[in-house]
């Protein structure tokens with residue numbers, strides 16, 4: 001069972017939902033923070049990290065001795081990541097998507113596989129809860145390969161909860177693709193509604209069942225609720241504004257630790273998700 005927690009925009013409480021759901025469920029659960037540009041779930045989980053891995057992408061390195069400047073590598077590259085300029089071949093590793101095309105077409109076997117470090121993955125645990133995240137190298141723009149690496153740490157049994165990056169672009173798709181359920185977290189404001197619509201569009205294109213958590217549910221207006229009703233998006237949980245929740249967040253404390261009554265609500269949230277997933281399989 002893979003549940004991705006996503007939101008159209010940042011700051012809606014996505015990490016609060018992901019971490020508290022994971023800790024409430026406890027044993028047999030894995031929490032993967034795929035927000036590799038700004039991972040922050042570990043600040044609340046406080047895991048003991050046991051394993052770190054450097055993740056690199058393969059990029060071309062040209063042997064100028066062998067190169068005849070035929071230009072075939074530049075012709076096949078769709079990303080302008082390798083070009084012949086004058087009497088030299090210039091690879092641009094930051095643009096490379098590691099497809100291997102240039103290496104395959106080079107008639108002189110003048111291109112060997114080099115490496116561009118994308119970032120690291122770190123894996124550990126907090127008690128029974130298993131935790132992993134990725135950290136994108138500063139200056140690196142391509143996060144989906146690192147996100148896929150974090151997701152590859154998912155175990156086939158048990159429950160995997162994924163904290164996806166905000167937005168609706170490639171990193172989000174990499175974090176929600178093939179999930180059993182996507183839980184969207186929003187707030188009842190015009191910005192929240194605008195970005196929620198984009199997120200629902202992306203999730204529905206992928207054909208993944210989804211539901212909604214409304215955070216700070218008693219501020220703003222009821223347009224998010226009306227939209228959810230119109231498009232058949234079930235509202236699975238509402239978290240009202242509470243100063244104690246905001247203070248706990250600012251201190252890096254878990255909601256379920258500070259207000260234990262929320263544990264039962266997160267367990268009920270999981271039961272609702274399970275019901276929706278199972279009803280889709282019938």
Ligand code: SF4
Pocket residue numbers: 059060076077078079080081082095096097098099100101102103
């Ligand atoms: S590996 Fe693919 S993307 Fe990278 S330079 Fe070669 S052809 Fe371009």
Ligand code: SF4
Pocket residue numbers: 062066067068069070071072073074084089105106107108109110111
């Ligand atoms: S395909 Fe090979 S030989 Fe031709 S320009 Fe590129 S590196 Fe040089």
